[in-house]
Amino acid sequence: MIVKINVGDNPHRVKLERDGQEWRCELDGRLIQVRAQLVRRDVMSLITNGKTYEVKRDQLGKQARIWIEHSPYVVELSDPRSLASRTRNRSTSGNSRLLASMPGKILRVLATEMEQVEAGQALIVVEAMKMQNEIKSPGKGIVRQLVSEGTYVNAGDVLAIVE
């Protein structure tokens, strides 16, 4: 099995083959023998070259994360097609989608639909656990698809788009 994986912005190519109790892995062409064991959902025990790693997986908003020694790595599995589309999107898109980084309640909306806003201008105030957070415009543009006051949002939900 061959998987293409981005860790942060770095693409990797991993080839995996079962080899008895172990996995014969080729990571970007380099051979690594691994004993891997799923010990429960989202937790894997790895042993490679005698060293052990207790790897966890979770998801925050729309990001999938792999945790190694208590640091998170944002990963995505991809195939050539999605990679291509990704590149295309990136080069053509001039939009910025504002995503909620945490769940919360929309306390105030400070802009109006189709309003012209400046970079750094406060657009929305989100509240969670009595803390308030101002969401600012990432650039100059026209605001669209504004979320409504009083609604509850989840991490990853679109709060607004600045075109």
Place this chain on the structure above:
Amino acid sequence: MIVKINVGDNPHRVKLERDGQEWRCELDGRLIQVRAQLVRRDVMSLITNGKTYEVKRDQLGKQARIWIEHSPYVVELSDPRSLASRTRNRSTSGNSRLLASMPGKILRVLATEMEQVEAGQALIVVEAMKMQNEIKSPGKGIVRQLVSEGTYVNAGDVLAIVE
């Protein structure tokens, strides 16, 4: 929804209807209001009449158990058909199946296939964690379907049948 449930040897009839946040339950004709919440797989939090119960469920061998305040209750869900077949089986069967109560290794088999054995006669020695356990014949009869020496058995596996 109506469910027939045996707890140990006692049959119960439970009728369950959702009623807002609560469940309207009829237990053998008696009405009980319950707030029930599955808090994770096999764990349910019940509140009825202000009293809370943290109920667990597990399975030991082939027995399904419900745990309440740290006592296990062997339960089975049944419908009229299976109940009928159960009764029929019970009345006609003269066999005794010896089931493994725990996982283990068959250390020794002390009887032979088709041998005539007495009640209390040791038939099989099972070993687990360096402990040995003699399985004795529940009655007088002919031994059949004896398990083989050296095999590993799980709880609930048939070790032998005494006809």
Place this chain on the structure above:
Amino acid sequence: MIQKILIANRGEIALRIVRACREMGIIPVAVYSEADRAALHVRMAAEAYSLGASPALESYLDIEKVVTVAKRCGADALHPGYGFLSENADFAEACANAGIKFIGPSPKSMRIMGSKTRARQEMEKHGVPCVPGNSQALESFEEAAQIAQNIGYPVMLKAAAGGGGKGMRLVREPQELRSALEAAQSESQRAFGDGSVYIEEAILNPRHIEIQILADEHGNTIHLGERECSIQRRHQKVLEESPSSFVDVALRNKMGEVAVQAASAVGYSNAGTVEFLVSQDKNFYFLEMNTRLQVEHPVTELVTGVDLVQMQIRIAAGERLPVRQEDVNFRGHAIECRIYAEDPDNQYFPSPGKITLLQEPSGPGIRLDSGVYEGWTVPVDYDPLLAKLTAYAENREQVVSRLLRALDEMFVGGIQTNIALFRRILNDPGFREGKIDIEYLNRLTASVAADHQHNEIAALAAGLFAVLDETSSRDSIMHDPVGPIVSASRWKRSAKIESLQWQANDDRQN
């Protein structure tokens, strides 16, 4: 004797009180808002009653509702925990009127200590040192200038109605005073609807150190030593320890005596905490008295061996203190980490949501007071405290190592937490040398955290998850009675969706 206690709180502290009740043969009764129906404190209690809708004002802060439930269930006492109504004298009074013993001091003691100005007057009268200043609202700039002159610069402006650092200004020199006063007054007005500001001597880089006291209802009061609480974010404690590496036996005895004096001055009974600001030259000043159990009480329990919650209940039942001051046996060192659902890299913004994976530490010297469980959705309505991880060992060095080990064992998936921040603090040479004050955490987080080093293992693991997901869903390798884990197709499908979302995030960051 007390037979049934209503616990007017939620989260880890409600569970802490449930445990004390169970250990004393008392029936613990929980209350819950709709968001908390499946909360751990409800699951663990013997009885539980709904208070209604999720917002705290409509549930945990509703005096009438809480008292009504307490009466209805036949509770003979009520434990308020911390936060919510715990320092509300009207609530204590309402309990008393309903014939329910409030586990805490008298409403009168609560009222005196609840008012900054009355507390200060009372303390000064009884010889408890306070920060030099006026503690009355300033009438004019001229008055302010006069008082500041008398105190001597630097001085601190503080909101009379305030707390949490709002309306606070440090003034180093006379010429800064006018603009600072205006800023403090307007900030205070905006924050509290009251622009009153008073003036105090500025204690530079102070430590926040507090003394735990216990007083029975027969006039006996003792202290259980100090807690060092200087590590704070947004004026809220994050990590506490006992003993303080800054406090020697002489200072402990002196602060302890003063704390006992302070409590006695207001006829205090039950558990309470006297908070002090301690200057770098070891002068200490009364800050306030918290007339309830503190979040950080476990560190005191570990070094003294005394169970503070059980003691609170016994005192409320009219028992005499079973220990005298000279019987208190301090041994070892304890540190507590408050595990919050928040993002330290994003101004500590709260991170409620579903805990998809939870691994809890245990083993020698580790105490965990948690209010959450795997699968629980941390509500947006309340405090972000998930759990308190407290370690005990022979000395400070060992307890720091032990906490780091326990933090390594701990994992919370699906939401952000401040676990990584504790690893940074505990590994920091400054912290290890005990060089801390209330600005410590701001200084630490101003520097950049260490980098990631395991990109390749992460790539390998991601690939192996994908292939093992597939195997386990096909062969049920995990022998899970529940069936497959995340299926490979799901992991891949979501990965594709992420690829798009991630891209949007990228755009935003550019």
Place this chain on the structure above:
Amino acid sequence: MIQKILIANRGEIALRIVRACREMGIIPVAVYSEADRAALHVRMAAEAYSLGASPALESYLDIEKVVTVAKRCGADALHPGYGFLSENADFAEACANAGIKFIGPSPKSMRIMGSKTRARQEMEKHGVPCVPGNSQALESFEEAAQIAQNIGYPVMLKAAAGGGGKGMRLVREPQELRSALEAAQSESQRAFGDGSVYIEEAILNPRHIEIQILADEHGNTIHLGERECSIQRRHQKVLEESPSSFVDVALRNKMGEVAVQAASAVGYSNAGTVEFLVSQDKNFYFLEMNTRLQVEHPVTELVTGVDLVQMQIRIAAGERLPVRQEDVNFRGHAIECRIYAEDPDNQYFPSPGKITLLQEPSGPGIRLDSGVYEGWTVPVDYDPLLAKLTAYAENREQVVSRLLRALDEMFVGGIQTNIALFRRILNDPGFREGKIDIEYLNRLTASVAADHQHNEIAALAAGLFAVLDETSSRDSIMHDPVGPIVSASRWKRSAKIESLQWQANDDRQN
């Protein structure tokens, strides 16, 4: 200094040592058999190496394999834990020959204490009281009769090669001696391949009380008080506590001094335990010395505040004991429960298998040393110890209540455990009054346990599980990223299958 330790063990004790290493900045290296690839001690170690097949003889008991791995990974020391090779002097010697520091006493001390007869000779020479008797194999009935006469009846016959109660016979009167001797000899022959039997005075209803000692390699030896270990099943400890309610300060000091004498007599270093039989009139007799860490070491750690495993490592590194006898600060009370995978209602027969549900206790005063996790399949190949639950509190009464509370919080699903037995012990008035000896547990379990009372709630819950299973699999009420819980159809289907199997079980029981 020691930088890398190979841990030649498994289960909770291997994890205990991993934790000590992590807290000391030492790299912990695990070894594992094939059955243990996913065991907790492997997951938590920094390095891990396979020893081969699952049977202990081919893995954890294979001296050559273990030493080879230790050399290959560059370990400079090795911790043997308890059981397995921990008291094997040849193993200790093999480590020394390979240049690896064995964390324990010298092979010479191990050899003396490992031989019943040599140990007894050495102890008697140094004035350590032993049970009056001969401790040499009896040559004839006449010799036996003579010695029994000298000792005075009742006497105890014991297998020279033995242990675990095999080949043991109590003889109350001279006329019983001949048949008892023959029975003991033949039982001993069958059990150990050696029919040698010796004779001792019978101590009736004794307690089993042991003293923890620590000795450095510079001749300093101290004791850390006693552990009461009288609660046993099949001559194996089940529940231990410190202090013993039977031991007063004078007896503690006396037994402690004798234990230090015993250790010094054989030039002992590192941690060790001197076991005594204590008669009802408080005479005590040397039983044996365990030249390693004990399973029940946590109770001593809790009441003294000393970390025994870290101390072992420091001693092995050549450090001097950092505490003198007079510095040992005993405080509070601790009790440990050994949670075994076994069925107390079925002669304690082991119950390996998959743990389908695991809820672990925590909170104030609770220490959990576990070697298992939810989803782990407890192998059939080794000891049934799953975890040790230890509680600490101010006094014995509080610690009993605390343990009961913690046992209420604990749940192990999918296998049998002895948790319910601990609830029985801790609720038993006899135990609460401290009326225990080594026959206590047999007496307790001879009586019938309390009955079940919640049939109706069980029926209700079973029905609700069925309907909630269905809802959650349809609406994903649990918001579980992983998908549905047990589906209703599955729960019902399995229930039907059970209905048949249950029937078969019924048949068997008739």
